[in-house]
Amino acid sequence: MKNIHAGHRKRMREKFLKGHAESLCDHELIEMLLFYCIPVANTNNIAHELINSFGSISGVFSADTSELMKVNGINQKTSEKIAFVGEFMRKFGKSDNEMFTENKSLKEYYSDYFRNVDSDVCLIVSTEQRYRIIDRICIPTNIFTEGEIPVNLIARKLLEKNMHHIVAGINHSKGNYFPTYTDYNIVQFFSENLSIFDITLKDCFICSGEVVYSIMENGFSPDKYF
Amino acid sequence: MDEKEFLKQLISFSEKEPDAERICSEMLSNYGNINSILDSDRIFYPRDIHMREQTAVLIGVVSAINRKCNAEKTVTKYIKGTDYAKKYFENCLRGYIQELIKTVVLDKNFCVLDSKLISYGDRNSVSSVCRQFADTAVMHKDAKYMLIAHNHPSGNPEPSSNDMFYTHKLVKAMGILDITVIDHIIVGKDKSISMKDICDENIFPQVKGYAYK
CATH class of the missing domain: 3.40.140.10 (Cytidine Deaminase, domain 2)
Incomplete structure (x- = not known):
């Protein structure tokens, strides 16, 4: 019997490459990141559970490894990778939320x-x-x-x-x-x-x-x- | 860990050594730092950097997650009074070169359910504006209140006769949907005006629990 999930990760990558990254939902982005952390599994469910557990995408990447491991499907190695990505973004992902003033051009x-x-x-x-x-x-x-x-x-x-x-x-x-x-x-x-x-x-x-x-x-x- | 080590560790999610090291060095050589890499797009990656498609996707996914996390930092959950409303809309609209109108849909506890930003171009299409706001409101069964705002690129926030006309129509239209328009804020260069403060009370009904002053 043909496995309908076969090729899912490839299709998700193609969808990402063809479309706009911003059109993907929060859980889809987390699902795709989990492709690199969990070799063979349905990461869609895990992504949903992560967002439900931590409230938001930023909540997921602010959580520490012990909290992440409480989520079904997240082992120590995966939790460390997620926490690493969170630290990576905090250190290097510049945001532009500040408003300019007359003095800062x-x-x-x-x-x-x-x-x-x-x-x-x-x-x-x-x-x-x-x-x-x-x-x-x-x-x-x-x-x-x-x-x-x-x-x-x-x-x-x-x-x-x-x-x-x-x-x-x-x-x-x-x-x-x-x-x-x-x-x-x-x-x-x-x-x-x-x-x-x-x-x-x-x-x-x-x-x-x-x-x-x-x-x-x-x-x-x-x-x-x- | 320095910046190069961080980037190499990320790329190693998808590439084995020594490719991770090579790609990391080449990307930093072309972009200078990780922030610039996150601000770019894989379509602009130099053609001579050979990486797996999965690696390019990985960097793109992290970049997109970074933007979403940054956007969440400025999310407003509640707008409970005129001062909050002014600050919120000034943040969204101040300084825009073109005239824009924004609506925010709130539930009975003044929690933000949704918002929509549209161009305030065609003066005659008030029904088009009403329709777009209505479309936003009806998507939320808990929608109870609405706030409207637009900016004056000239910098002067005083409402014009057109602003009064539009406001009347929008309030009436939303009333049909049983949604109360609390106020219409006009954002100028240095200050904002609440039309509720300066207009006839019959336009905007008084809403219990909302801090007008």
């Missing part, structure tokens, strides 16, 4: 964000709300320099995140805050390809250490040049 936000980043990456933030970052996406800048730029992927991602007004911040890990040819290429990319979807690049910051250089404030305007 977007430039300071970028300066803080790139403080310990020693790679060339581009952080795009949505500026629909003047005093808080609503959403953001980080893209390595070599996407814009090596081979064909994946226009459809970038456009789709910004549309999925419902971005209209964006600011791009480009980290220069080598210490030079003056815009390079690559930086102007990135500005051109956003101005030419995304404006048709009502996605407007409001500014582009070049960040190097404590210095944040706004290319728009320094007289550059995409409308004029592209």
Whole structure:
């Protein structure tokens, strides 16, 4: 008799890869994480029980191992993995719940964000709300320099995140805050390809250490040049 | 454990050594730190980093769980008075470039059941706004009260004649569903206004247990 559950984990992964991560329910995300902790079992039931036991997804990842082990199906090894993921997120998963004030500008936000980043990456933030970052996406800048730029992927991602007004911040890990040819290429990319979807690049910051250089404030305007 | 050790341990859920070490080094070399990796998407991972599909999914799942956990930190459970309502809506709406209207559905104990945010674009489609709010309210059989708010991108929270017109219509529409609209807050740049405070009492019925001042 055919096992209807055969291939379930593969189907869940495909659903995750095809769709938006945010469309998955809390228990589905926990279920998928448990794929990596419990080799062969129905992790869907365990995920439901975890949420019921701890009240919320954040409750699950705040629980200590002894509490987690009280849930049916969670052994010591699994509880340690769940607790590890909780600690991982607390240490490295930055949230943006703070509101800006007049004193803390977007430039300071970028300066803080790139403080310990020693790679060339581009952080795009949505500026629909003047005093808080609503959403953001980080893209390595070599996407814009090596081979064909994946226009459809970038456009789709910004549309999925419902971005209209964006600011791009480009980290220069080598210490030079003056815009390079690559930086102007990135500005051109956003101005030419995304404006048709009502996605407007409001500014582009070049960040190097404590210095944040706004290319728009320094007289550059995409409308004029592209 | 340093950052690299943490990332390597996470990746080892899906990859064996030495691949876990290699992928960890390559990801950190491209992104700089774990926070940037969590803020990215697998479609932007450098093509020369070879990892199993399961590993890319793992990082994506942890990233999504992280966002949900962060979002839960700002969840409001109750809105029991005008001051709470103002703070809640200022948090949601202040600073938006476009005009948005938000509704919050409450039960009899002022516990938040649901909320909806829509664009306040077309001035003539008050029935469209009523419909969207009604759709949100009827999904909850315990819905008893509603709060409405919108922002003024100009910064001045004083209600316009259109705001008064919309409010009348929304209150009447929700009344048909036996849902009491407690107040309509307008969020400006530096302060917010409660229309209940400044309007005729006949628009908003007095609700027992709600702290108006």
